[in-house]
Amino acid sequence: MDACLKDAYLKIDHVGISFSRAGTTSEVLRDVTLRITAGEFVSIIGHSGCGKSTLLNIVAGLLRASTGGVILEEHEVNEPGPDRAVVFQNHSLLPWLTVYENVALAVDKVFRGKRSRAERREWIMENLALVNMAHAKDKRPAEISGGMKQRVGIARALAMEPKILLLDEPFGALDALTRAHLQDQVMEIHARLNNTMIMITHDVDEAVLLSDRIVMMTNGPAATIGEVLTVNLARPRRRLDLVDDHEYNRCRAAVIEFLYARNRFVEAA
């Protein structure tokens, strides 16, 4: 293992993955190495199809790397676990359960036998309150908006007390205003809980606003990390204050330059 990976909280160590289908093998990721510190907010940005979700799924333990591996607090990741909760673009709530029951399902799975029924109930409500959804606890997913569903998905993930929260384009399906509101909420949650978050996004402003570091992926096949940008903006961050901020605009320009000048997207034939 590289010396620089030694003390990291999460280590993504020379990860590569190939998929084989009908006699052909496609190499999606090659030699992806990254260390993440506890409490860091890291965004992954790159063109469509470069392998961002594949990388997140390897960290989640949903996919096995073909080469290299992932280590979280000295333990190798080789299966999904409640220490790595994932929030997907499409909420993935169970439609026949209420908001409360959706969160309860995850909480009971992780904490049954460790916390009393009353403690679990309080914990579910605390997490719903964190995303301002306590008032809708008895509603079913079909009765609430897309933004509200994402908030419940975030509450469900946080309620598992994961070491790492993995966000796969969590706001991708939302309108711009709801998206901005949820970004602010995620920043507040991150400030309050100081948890480690990895988020995939296509949105340059979102990446700069939320992240401590932005990981920029090259285009596939055999995509890898092209550059890592540190965002030196004090927290708490307010989007209105950043409009004319020099560091904000420097980061924004650097990501745009990377994506549209140096790694232009070319649609596969």
Ligand SMILES: Nc1ncnc2c1ncn2[C@@H]1O[C@H](COP(=O)(O)OP(=O)(O)OP(=O)(O)O)[C@@H](O)[C@H]1O
């Ligand atoms: N299980 C799989 N079997 C075969 N190929 C796969 C599998 N999972 C992903 N791929 C391929 O890996 C590549 C990267 O996919 P991935 O979804 O990780 O990209 P992405 O960067 O997240 O894309 P987007 O931004 O469009 O969501 C794609 O070409 C995809 O077809």
